[in-house]
Amino acid sequence: MPGRPVRLPAPADDATSRAVTAGLDALRAEVELPVTYPADALAEAGSAARRAPDAPHAPGERADRTDVPFVTIDPPGSTDLDQAVHVERRGSGWRVRYAIADVAAFVAPGGALDGETHRRGMTCYSPDGRVPLHPTVLSEGAASLLADEVRPAALWSIDLDADGEPVDVHVERALVRSRAQLSYEQVQERLDAGTADDLLRGLADVGTLREARERERGGASLDVPEQEVVRSDDGTFGLRFRATLPVEGWNAQISLLTGIVAARLMLDAGAGVVRTLPPADPKDVARLRRTATALGIDWPDALPYPDLLARLDSHIGAHAAFLREATTLFRGAGYRAFGTDGPPVPAGDDAEHAAIRAPYAHVTAPLRRLVDRYGTEVCLAAVAGRDVPDWVLAALPELPGTMMRTGRRVSAFDRGALDLVEAVVLEPRVGATFTGVVVDTDEPRDGRARGAVQLRDPAVVAPVTSDAALALGGSLDVRLDEVSVAHRRVMFVAV
CATH class of the missing domain: 2.40.50.140 (Nucleic acid-binding proteins)
Incomplete structure (x- = not known):
């Protein structure tokens, strides 16, 4: 999923803030980040935002699921809300409903807005705001799953057995209404205090089950410390490492679950685009074992790598060093597109994401990532028994290159922005x-x-x-x- 943004906690007009703003402006120009939207693309977005939420689809094509009490869970202050979740018991298992913003309801294929989203590829977050994939009239307005608003969505319904394994999946176009916009901190506080409702307790239960299934598959989630910009009472800036809350991992598991079942639908349909990562080189794994020994970390031969990660605490110096080294196992991530007249359907390692240890596709963040719109359309067609739309098939071959190119640009900006804030914070302390x-x-x-x-x-x-x-x-x-x-x-x- 898109990385957590580094944000300035509050706007200010002082020398430090002006230095950060000037540096970020220079960085945006350096990496050639598109900042302004063309007038014709903005006009298309404005017109789409004014349409009824079920347009452009025929009456009755979009199911009414506004009775389902979805909630969104995001960092505080987020307004580009891609996902809303509902979890409930179903016999001895679970039903997970995941509503994803239906961006295709607002973006006409081949239009000016569509072309501009291909130029941008993904939303770029910055300490002083964001450069969105879609104009804010859509990404933070008409297409965002804001609380108490009826919104068009691609609604995933995934039934799980008692062990958390999927046994049935359905995706449809629907109208949904989120009941509340919650932050990770709010959800964790309610769970810890015992005041969470059935939905949130279900999220915790399913998330925990899915984490266990991930470890059994050999998948790995790294708890690498995240840097966060803070402002003290006297107005000075600082940096701190932010602890990841358990609910963030559980929420991420819902997204991973959806991406896993989406990839399977695409592979079975013979068209789509999957996220790939090659297996780690055995030499790198052996090197990482030597690193663990050097750091005094006990890694018995019989202990699987994912189980070792579950034992580590990024607040311990040796563990933090190991986790940073462990990221070197996950190099070479990319996308692989395939279709009826294109490359063959991948199989085996070619179809698998090595860190997840399963085929996986991006479909859960279409407001912030271009490829998700196309993957969603393939899955909707596959479940409905329809042909994949021609405009999707025509775009698939170019998507991997577009996502890799724009991803490198965003990554360069992310790293540069953090380096800039570090330099500004440390400059008085040479x-x-x-x-x-x-x-x-x-x-x-x-x-x-x-x-x-x-x-x-x-x-x-x-x-x-x-x-x-x-x-x-x-x-x-x-x-x-x-x-x-x-x-x-x-x-x-x-x-």
Whole structure:
């Protein structure tokens, strides 16, 4: 799913905020991020937003599911709401309903708006806002699953057995109405306090079951610490590592479940686009085992990798170093499109996402990611027994390249934005000494050891050099030696 954005907590007109804004403007220009929408695309979006929620489909084609009490669960302040969820008991198992914003109801194939979404590929989040895939009149208005609003959706209904495995799946066009917009923190507080309703308790139960099934498959979810920008009472900026709440993992499992069943529908239909990741190189796995030994992490030969991850705590220095190293196993992610007149239907490892250990497709974030609109249309056609629309088949061959190209642009902006905020936060503290943990090592150059150090306060991961060898996972006192806001760079030296 799209990464968690780094946000400034509140707008301000001070020197620090102006430096961040200027730096972000320069970064957007540097990575060629499309900021303004063409007038014709905006006009199309405005016209689509004014249509009735069941247009352009024929009366009766869209089922009325407004009686289902969906809720949305997102970071606080989110307005581009792709998903609404409902979970209930069904015999000894469960029924999961997942309503996904029906973007195809608003974007005409081949139009100016459609062309602009292909140029953007995905929403780019920034500390000072967002550059949306779709104009905000849609992404934060008419197409967003906002509370107490009737909205068109692609509604997934997935029945699970007592172990959390899918036994039946259906997807249809529907009208839905979310009852509440909740934050992760609100849901976790209710679950912890015992005041959560049946829906939220069901989400926790199903999420826990799906996490267990993921580990059994050999899938892996990494709890790598996330950096978050904060502002203190005196107006100064800081950075901290944000702890991931259990409900975020459970909610993510609903999205993963939907992506897994969607991929199976596409593969059976012989058309679609799946998310792929090649298996880890055995040499990389062996290296990671040596890293665990060096860090004092007990990884018995008989313990599966996913079960090891479940035992780690990213707040422990050695564990944080290991988790950063573990991300190197998941390189080479991409997309693979296939259709009736295109490449053959993938099978085996070619169809599988190695981190999920199952075929997987993106269908749950169409407001923020282009490919999801096309995957959803394939699944709707497959379940209804109809041919996949021609406009979908025509676009499939180009989608992997479009998503990879725009994904690299967004990733470059994300990394640059975080580097910028780190530089702005640290600029007044050049010469100060900090204590951190070595989370990466590199080949020495010019007779000096090189690597990366993770500080806890402020929450920074930055390059470090040392006259002595760096011990991965070891505690290290470092001095802030250099900061360049213009180049978005900080450098530490060991002391």
